[in-house]
Amino acid sequence: MNYRKFQADHLFTGYEWLSGDSVLVTSQEGEIVDIVPAAAAGDNISRFSGILSPGFVNCHCHLELSHMKGLIPEKTGMVDFLVRVIQQRGFDARLIGRAIEDAENSMLQNGIVAAGDICNTANTVEQKKKGRLLYHNFIETMGFIEGTAAQRFEASRAVYDQFARLYRTPAESNSIVPHAPYSVSPALFQLITRFPGNHLLTIHSQESAAERDFIEKGTGDFHRLYQALGIDISFYKPAGMPSWLSHFLPNQSLILVHNTNTNKNDLEFIAAGSRGCKLPVANLFFCVCPNANEYIGNPLPDLDLLRTYGAAIVVGTDSLASNRQLSVLAELQTIHRHFPHIATKELLQWATLNGARALELDAVVGSFDTGKKPGVLIIDEDLSTVERLV
Incomplete structure (x- = not known):
């Protein structure tokens, strides 16, 4: 399977904050696969400034x-x-x-x-x-x-x-x-x-x-x-x-x-x-x-x-x-x-x-739980802008 990997300063799962060391892994179609430490995520990680959030x-x-x-x-x-x-x-x-x-x-x-x-x-x-x-x-x-x-x-x-x-x-x-x-x-x-x-x-x-x-x-x-x-x-x-x-x-x-x-x-x-x-x-x-x-x-x-x-x-x-x-x-x-x-x-x-x-x-939708397709957003820390990644 081809994966997409996202990392940012902060990751909000829908429930809680995770550290900036966390990497969100999805399928190409946007299904949540896992959240793993950066050291275990391998290559091809897309890195962003701000907050990763569900849609x-x-x-x-x-x-x-x-x-x-x-x-x-x-x-x-x-x-x-x-x-x-x-x-x-x-x-x-x-x-x-x-x-x-x-x-x-x-x-x-x-x-x-x-x-x-x-x-x-x-x-x-x-x-x-x-x-x-x-x-x-x-x-x-x-x-x-x-x-x-x-x-x-x-x-x-x-x-x-x-x-x-x-x-x-x-x-x-x-x-x-x-x-x-x-x-x-x-x-x-x-x-x-x-x-x-x-x-x-x-x-x-x-x-x-x-x-x-x-x-x-x-x-x-x-x-x-x-x-x-x-x-x-x-x-x-x-x-x-x-x-x-x-x-x-x-x-x-x-x-x-x-x-x-x-x-x-x-x-x-x-x-x-x-x-x-x-x-x-x-x-x-x-x-x-x-x-x-x-x-x-x-x-x-x-x-x-x-x-x-x-x-x-x-x-x-x-x-x-x-x-x-x-x-x-x-x-x-x-x-x-x-x-x-x-x-x-x-x-x-x-x-x-x-x-x-x-x-x-x-x-x-609503959270980064495995199997969901909640969308992935990157949001500025001051809530000024949002961009949809998935």
Whole structure:
């Protein structure tokens, strides 16, 4: 067998640092063979300055919105951002397809090997047929009116079926998921969480103060959103996180996305579940997308609070409607700027192994374990640049 051998100042395995004396050995196709001391590695070692790392995992993306790059002004606030996204219709299908291809190329160039992609349409199917990235496709559905639940679900089921044709075991790579607590009725939640094989789910959660006011008190700026949509919500009775989390099932894993307004009470509720009280889901992950938060005008999540409670943190980019680029490294740079005390090792684990576990792809990517094909990156020690080697 012909091997490729890589050595750098530091080697991050997905779990831990290894010394600069360590050499990563892969097959020509990128499968991990071993990590050995340099003295035992033989000849033809490619040496680099910086950090060798597994490829990045982008746990939250909207690839289908890539044609909207730069169309929505920054710092509009959550409600105006949502209204503008809804209003952006009627784009040429060829333009959308080219933007999707360009965005996927950008993810590959930025060291991303796998993505959790939100899909409201089948617009990304043709690009994903090429098999250049690993995806878990989260087919998103929404509908706040109880009487429309079956109709809304069937529309999402039709999109799901188009993605399912890409995979031998559709449920391993596709899920039907709720958009957000403020856009999904209890009846629609029931259809989603009880859909056969729907074991991995995601939901936009606590993305803004306006969302929290609406969910918990029924007040605030979100009423403007429903007025813009022409939806009468006089039926709505506010309830907090315990209420909407209760729709999920014990055998399901859930990725909560954004978490900019997640507070101590929320985390105490979740921690109580881990101590033996009833918590609906088996595994809970907290996805942070800091550049999208800054673009829209929301705060960043309180990462120190999440870390205090032992939250499993992962990283996403959100969409090009709410971000300047699809780069996990750019997200880590923003986190480092706001939280410089968080060690590089911890940041890299969020972006690699944690992300792979959240998307249930850790048998394939996320770490330099023998037999995996996680990609190989070289990253500057100050997290300024990344280059994909494999």
